[in-house]
Amino acid sequence: MINQNELIKYFLLDAEEYLNILAEGLEDLENNGFSQETLEALYRATHTLKGSASIVRFNKIVILAHKLEDLFEALIDKKIDQDVTLLNIIRKFVNLIASLVNEVAQYNEEKTEVDSHLINLVDEIISKKLILQTDEEVQEIPSPALPPISSVRVDLSVIDNILDILGEIIVEKNVINEKEKELKYLVEEILKSGKKLLNETSLFSDKYWLTPLREQSKVQDTFFPDLSDLEFDRYDEYHIFTRKIAEITNDINEGLNELTTFLESLFLNFKNLEKEIVALRNNLLSLRMLPIGKLLNKIAESIKDIASNSGKEINIEIKGSDIKIDKPIFDLLYEPLIHILKNSIDHGIEPPEERLTIGKSEEGNIKIHVKKEGKYIVISITDDGKGINIEKVKEKAINKGLVTQDQIKFMSNEEIFSFIFTPGLSTADEVDFQRGRGMGLNIVKTAINKLNGTIEVFSEMQKQTTFVIKIPQSLSITNFLIFKSAGLEFAVPLNYIIEEILTIDDFPDVKIEKIINHKNRSIPVKIFSELYFSSNGKPLERGYIIIFNFSGIRKALLVDDILGVQEAVIYSLGKFLDDLNQYIGYFLSAQGTPRFVIDPIKIFEEEFLFTLPVSLNLETTSYTGRVLVVDDSISVRKSLQTLLEAKNLKVYTAKDGFEALNILEDKNVDIVITDLEMPIMHGYELINRIRKDIRFKDLPVIVLTSRGTKKHQEKAIELGADSFLIKPFDDKTITELLSNFNILKNQYSKL
Amino acid sequence: MAEELKEERHFCVFGIGEREFLIPKESVIQILDVSKIFPIPGAPDYIVGVVPYKGKILPAIDLAKVYNIERINYLENKLLVLDVDEEKVGILSDITPFFVSFDKDIMVDDLLDPKKLYEELRIKNYPSIKQK
Numbered sequence: 001m002i003n004q005n006e007l008i009k010y011f012l013l014d015a016e017e018y019l020n021i022l023a024e025g026l027e028d029l030e031n032n033g034f035s036q037e038t039l040e041a042l043y044r045a046t047h048t049l050k051g052s053a054s055i056v057r058f059n060k061i062v063i064l065a066h067k068l069e070d071l072f073e074a075l076i077d078k079k080i081d082q083d084v085t086l087l088n089i090i091r092k093f094v095n096l097i098a099s100l101v102n103e104v105a106q107y108n109e110e111k112t113e114v115d116s117h118l119i120n121l122v123d124e125i126i127s128k129k130l131i132l133q134t135d136e137e138v139q140e141i142p143s144p145a146l147p148p149i150s151s152v153r154v155d156l157s158v159i160d161n162i163l164d165i166l167g168e169i170i171v172e173k174n175v176i177n178e179k180e181k182e183l184k185y186l187v188e189e190i191l192k193s194g195k196k197l198l199n200e201t202s203l204f205s206d207k208y209w210l211t212p213l214r215e216q217s218k219v220q221d222t223f224f225p226d227l228s229d230l231e232f233d234r235y236d237e238y239h240i241f242t243r244k245i246a247e248i249t250n251d252i253n254e255g256l257n258e259l260t261t262f263l264e265s266l267f268l269n270f271k272n273l274e275k276e277i278v279a280l281r282n283n284l285l286s287l288r289m290l291p292i293g294k295l296l297n298k299i300a301e302s303i304k305d306i307a308s309n310s311g312k313e314i315n316i317e318i319k320g321s322d323i324k325i326d327k328p329i330f331d332l333l334y335e336p337l338i339h340i341l342k343n344s345i346d347h348g349i350e351p352p353e354e355r356l357t358i359g360k361s362e363e364g365n366i367k368i369h370v371k372k373e374g375k376y377i378v379i380s381i382t383d384d385g386k387g388i389n390i391e392k393v394k395e396k397a398i399n400k401g402l403v404t405q406d407q408i409k410f411m412s413n414e415e416i417f418s419f420i421f422t423p424g425l426s427t428a429d430e431v432d433f434q435r436g437r438g439m440g441l442n443i444v445k446t447a448i449n450k451l452n453g454t455i456e457v458f459s460e461m462q463k464q465t466t467f468v469i470k471i472p473q474s475l476s477i478t479n480f481l482i483f484k485s486a487g488l489e490f491a492v493p494l495n496y497i498i499e500e501i502l503t504i505d506d507f508p509d510v511k512i513e514k515i516i517n518h519k520n521r522s523i524p525v526k527i528f529s530e531l532y533f534s535s536n537g538k539p540l541e542r543g544y545i546i547i548f549n550f551s552g553i554r555k556a557l558l559v560d561d562i563l564g565v566q567e568a569v570i571y572s573l574g575k576f577l578d579d580l581n582q583y584i585g586y587f588l589s590a591q592g593t594p595r596f597v598i599d600p601i602k603i604f605e606e607e608f609l610f611t612l613p614v615s616l617n618l619e620t621t622s623y624t625g626r627v628l629v630v631d632d633s634i635s636v637r638k639s640l641q642t643l644l645e646a647k648n649l650k651v652y653t654a655k656d657g658f659e660a661l662n663i664l665e666d667k668n669v670d671i672v673i674t675d676l677e678m679p680i681m682h683g684y685e686l687i688n689r690i691r692k693d694i695r696f697k698d699l700p701v702i703v704l705t706s707r708g709t710k711k712h713q714e715k716a717i718e719l720g721a722d723s724f725l726i727k728p729f730d731d732k733t734i735t736e737l738l739s740n741f742n743i744l745k746n747q748y749s750k751l
Numbered sequence: 752m753a754e755e756l757k758e759e760r761h762f763c764v765f766g767i768g769e770r771e772f773l774i775p776k777e778s779v780i781q782i783l784d785v786s787k788i789f790p791i792p793g794a795p796d797y798i799v800g801v802v803p804y805k806g807k808i809l810p811a812i813d814l815a816k817v818y819n820i821e822r823i824n825y826l827e828n829k830l831l832v833l834d835v836d837e838e839k840v841g842i843l844s845d846i847t848p849f850f851v852s853f854d855k856d857i858m859v860d861d862l863l864d865p866k867k868l869y870e871e872l873r874i875k876n877y878p879s880i881k882q883k
Contacts, residue, residue, distance in 0.1 A: 168806075171806070488789060488790065488792070571807060571808075573791075573808075574808075574810065574838065574839075575838050575869075575873065576798060576810045576812075576838075576840060576872060576873070577791065577794060577798065577801075577810055580791070580793050580794060582793060583791075583793075586801075586808060588803060588806065588807075588808070592803045593789065593803070594789050594791075594801055594803060594808050596791060596792075
């Protein structure tokens with residue numbers, strides 16, 4: 001059971017709110033006279049206050065609130081006159097309740113005695129035994145002492161607004177993280193070049209230092225013509241030049257070292273900033289968070305009422321009530337939870353006599369257990385009633401045409417149970433329908449789906465039924481799995497996805513059979529690229545299978561590539577694309593690529609057979625070709641890249657053979673331009689490997705070299721290079737060369 | 752002189768295939784070079800894709816599909832960014848758009864009213880979704 005102190009805490013929160021409403025309402029009645037609307041507000045506040053106090057068993061408050069409620073009811077129904085003098089009595093009640101609440105806040109108990117005269121007075125007024133004299137008491141009663149306020153009420157939209165801004169900040173933060181990587185890489189490159197330069201110059205100057213001076217090149221120092229040569233070191237211009245270069249190089253390296261230290265501390269700052277942003281977000285989110293116990297206790301009370309009304313006794317055990325959930329989720333959870341519990345009482349828990357005869361305890365037991373699983377909350381509701389009759393579910397599902405006899409044989413119990421969430425399918429008897437409480441589990445499922453959550457049901461005949469609800473703890477920022485198809489990036493909310501992702505290698509026939517057998521389930525597979533693109537694309541070589549769990553039903557999606565997981569805030573696609581309801585929205589990657597968020601339920605429920613007639617062409621034809629440039633010098637890579645990109649070519653770059661092979665593995669490339677001398681894996685090795693790979697045997701390879709000697713050329717040709725590009729290169733030679741391989745049209749030859 | 756200037760109206764001229772269109776200058780907020788358009792699967796054919804723009808995306812609209820204009824290729828695309836009531840779209844142009852002014856009284860052919868264009872595109876949206 002939930003601990004009493006915690007309950008009192010919730011009660012005080014409620015009481016503060018309702019006492020405020022009472023005080024405001026009272027003032028309104030005083031200033032503006034009686035109005036039905038105000039009276040109803042007062043009635044509701046008193047009623048809820050009573051309910052709240054009854055949970056924690058503060059009976060004095062309950063009695064006072066109860067009487068006050070009666071009084072308001074009589075006033076609303078106009079059973080008694082709406083007499084202003086009544087306001088004094090109401091005020092007395094409110095005062096008394098307020099002081100009792102204050103006592104509870106201080107001592108955890110009610111101290112003040114309730115004057116029974118006051119209670120009787122109300123009874124008499126209501127039964128009209130007492131007609132108040134208008135001039136009887138005009139004595140001033142002080143305003144009720146409200147409990148001390150230690151909190152500020154903030155509209156949820158204010159917090160939401162701040163969270164939106166924070167969402168933007170997080171996106172920016174992701175961009176900075178990406179840029180940071182690029183910066184690190186650049187600095188490393190510069191450092192490497194700096195070291196090389198230092199090496200070269202010191203080697204050179206050392207060597208030169210040792211060569212004897214030529215007499216005629218001696219420098220005549222014009223400032224000291226009187227001094228003899230012997231008093232000076234003997235330098236010539238080269239000596240001085242190399243010295244200077246060495247010094248400058250030293251300075252540069254010095255500067256670079258400082259830059260590195262500076263960057264290290266900058267990166268540390270970034271890291272701290274990131275930590276703070278995360279902390280800020282968590283704090284902000286926790287502002288909207290309420291302990292789930294508050295909700296569960298409310299529900300438990302009303303369920304006990306419902307149970308006793310239908311002649312059943314129940315015990316409710318609540319665990320994990322201090323776990324907090326987002327306020328919007330809190331509000332939206334009430335309905336579905338009540339539904340499930342009502343369902344347990346109506347169809348699960350047996351009447352006491354029946355329970356006794358089958359050896360169960362007289363009282364039915366319902367367990368509501370809440371636990372946190374990462375960023376999700378798992379609520380399991382178990383009753384020890386008669387369970388769900390699986391045969392009945394099967395029968396109904398077949399009758400409804402949801403499945404065939406044959407199909408159902410291969411379904412797991414879990415999957416069969418999940419049919420009870422289908423609209424109109426109920427295993428309940430007609431009588432139950434008459435009582436107006438059909439299972440309504442479809443409503444539950446819809447509500448949970450709205451929360452980006454999932455629901456599953458497990459049941460054991462005559463023993464128990466368990467509903468397991470999994471919902472995200474917060475709605476504003478969601479985690480997505482990012483995948484790629486036809487060069488475009490897509491995202492799906494992570495919460496529907498079962499953690500394990502399979503590769504196509506383990507299911508070689510998946511593309512033909514469109515079904516996989518995994519962990520004793522046969523799961524239907526949709527192929528994403530076929531859903532969205534016409535089949536003229538090249539067949540998938542790699543592929544991953546993502547498994548979704550929709551309330552116990554597993555479905556799988558085959559995608560080309562998986563890019564990872566990202567946290568993001570979704571934007572709407574806007575007026576012109578809103579009708580595409582297979583998307584929930586989009587967000588941008590750190591590189592600025594749109595990632596379209598797929599609604600996984602939609603793509604499985606409906607047949608989307610869209611093709612991309614024009615647009616896909618546009619995508620691929622916007623580049624006339626794809627070039628891989630391999631060179632260890634960043635300046636060569638950059639200049640070639642700029643030059644080639646200007647010619648509308650897609651350019652990939654690699655700084656050694658090893659990187660180049662990785663890119664070839666990943667990307668479609670039409671031609672490779674490679675340097676020969678590189679660290680880690682040199683050009684000869686790269687050419688050799690390219691030629692040995694059957695996939696790349698016809699891939700044109702151009703060797704980029706500053707050494708125009710025959711020997712190098714011959715070796716490269718021997719290994720399979722197709723042509724040469726001698727450094728330094730110009731626009732014209734490159735264009736001519738690439739046009740030989742049909743990568744570019746030769747604009748020069750036309751002239 | 753100042754009076755006369757006020758009487759002029761300013762337009763942005765852009766081209767699709769062999770045709771040229773005019774659109775009031777006020778509704779054009781920027782002209783972009785399109786380096787990459789991201790197609791969005793399932794979109795109606797006149798929305799060739801989306802283009803990232805200031806941290807959000809713009810739908811890129813090809814009026815050739817709306818007005819059945821023949822065109823040869825897409826390579827030299829510029830994108831006119833229009834803003835009508837805070838809703839932004841990109842309109843593809845085959846020529847680099849330029850601005851012109853006319854006397855107020857001169858009637859111009861092929862003048863697009865951005866609001867009407869928006870309406871037209873919205874309506875066009877529905878049947879194409881339903882068909883599929």
